[in-house]
Amino acid sequence: MTKKILVLPGDGIGPEIVAQARKVLDKVNLQFDLGLVFEDGLMGGCSIDAFGVPLSDETLARAASSDAILLGAVGGPKWDKLDRAIRPEKGLLKMRSSLQLFANLRPAILYPQLADASSLKPEIVAGLDILIVRELTGGIYFGEPRGIRTLDNGEREGFNTYKYSESEIERIGRNAFEMAMKRNKRLCSVDKANVLEATVLWREVMDRLAPEYPEVSLSHMYVDNAAMQLVKAPKQFDVMVTGNMFGDILSDAAAMLTGSIGMLPSASLDKNRRGMYEPCHGSAPDIAGLDVANPLATILSASMMLRYSLNHAAVADAIELAVSKVLDQGLRTADIMSPGMRQVGTAEMGDAVVAA
Numbered sequence: 001m002t003k004k005i006l007v008l009p010g011d012g013i014g015p016e017i018v019a020q021a022r023k024v025l026d027k028v029n030l031q032f033d034l035g036l037v038f039e040d041g042l043m044g045g046c047s048i049d050a051f052g053v054p055l056s057d058e059t060l061a062r063a064a065s066s067d068a069i070l071l072g073a074v075g076g077p078k079w080d081k082l083d084r085a086i087r088p089e090k091g092l093l094k095m096r097s098s099l100q101l102f103a104n105l106r107p108a109i110l111y112p113q114l115a116d117a118s119s120l121k122p123e124i125v126a127g128l129d130i131l132i133v134r135e136l137t138g139g140i141y142f143g144e145p146r147g148i149r150t151l152d153n154g155e156r157e158g159f160n161t162y163k164y165s166e167s168e169i170e171r172i173g174r175n176a177f178e179m180a181m182k183r184n185k186r187l188c189s190v191d192k193a194n195v196l197e198a199t200v201l202w203r204e205v206m207d208r209l210a211p212e213y214p215e216v217s218l219s220h221m222y223v224d225n226a227a228m229q230l231v232k233a234p235k236q237f238d239v240m241v242t243g244n245m246f247g248d249i250l251s252d253a254a255a256m257l258t259g260s261i262g263m264l265p266s267a268s269l270d271k272n273r274r275g276m277y278e279p280c281h282g283s284a285p286d287i288a289g290l291d292v293a294n295p296l297a298t299i300l301s302a303s304m305m306l307r308y309s310l311n312h313a314a315v316a317d318a319i320e321l322a323v324s325k326v327l328d329q330g331l332r333t334a335d336i337m338s339p340g341m342r343q344v345g346t347a348e349m350g351d352a353v354v355a356a
């Protein structure tokens, strides 16, 4: 049985880093006879240049009929002056909402080889391995009504709506409990139930789901405390689940505990675990085309794709082991370079992972 993967390299460093992930996928496809079939497409600025829109209906339809999507990154200064409605980022939002990719998985893993890259003391972060599950298609980023209105007194007021339905909370909650089952069976749900009614309901639904996952220990934390705890004692967490806005902020903070934006993968999944996989970083226009970008976040995103959408956990393990081996060999791209290590370019790093 074949599996169709839609590959969207995007803009900036996207094509360079995705090419490395493709090398790794081609290698495992052959070695483990996975039956993966790849198709290429355009999303972001490159699609605006070709079709006038950041995501065409044709590409969206191809995405919808794929088993998984591998994305580089979109955007760059060339398209910054365009009207908001057709900016490259709109392609990403359209993909997420059209395919209902509501579960955003953001691991923050500190590789022991890179322990000195973190801004925190080694004893606080060594061995860090947490997973933030962020709701991605609801909450205040999508809630209506929203806008800027003029009040009777002539003053203007900006407003957004924070809301979550029970079914929205339930589906992200189930996803998080399932992730916790696959890991260390600890789940922390983050809310602001002392202030926001929408999150009172969030907490209630999480508590209601808990008995269905008796092996998982569920805890609750207010988001302000969670932010403090993440920088104070991050290893107390295993899986965290939270809404769209809190997750956006907490996952970026958690990512930085690892000190290296070039190492962080992500997944955005629908209810059938079909998903879009991409590095957490952007298109890095400042280093595009220079063969210096770190391809490991994209390679690790491909590994997440094998684990979560394609049911090849053992192959995903093999790729993660290969990444670890390459770091053991002392190979480093510029962003993670430290004294005594050997600096390599984007393509050489990709080749080294393939060889490992």
Ligand code: NAI
Residues within 6 Å of the ligand: 013, 017, 072, 073, 074, 075, 076, 077, 089, 092, 261, 262, 278, 280, 281, 282, 283, 284, 285, 286, 287, 292, 293, 294, 295, 297, 335
């Ligand atoms: P960025 O993540 O592209 O870059 C931030 C800094 O990190 C830059 O100095 C860059 O050189 C460095 N960096 C990023 N990825 C790297 C890698 N793999 N290896 C080595 N260094 C790396 O964020 P920035 O500069 O805010 O945004 C640039 C463009 O990317 C913008 O147009 C933005 O809208 C877009 N963007 C796209 C995202 C996506 O496609 N999901 C996410 C974030 C930003």
Ligand code: MG
Residues within 6 Å of the ligand: 248, 249, 252
């Ligand atoms: Mg963000």
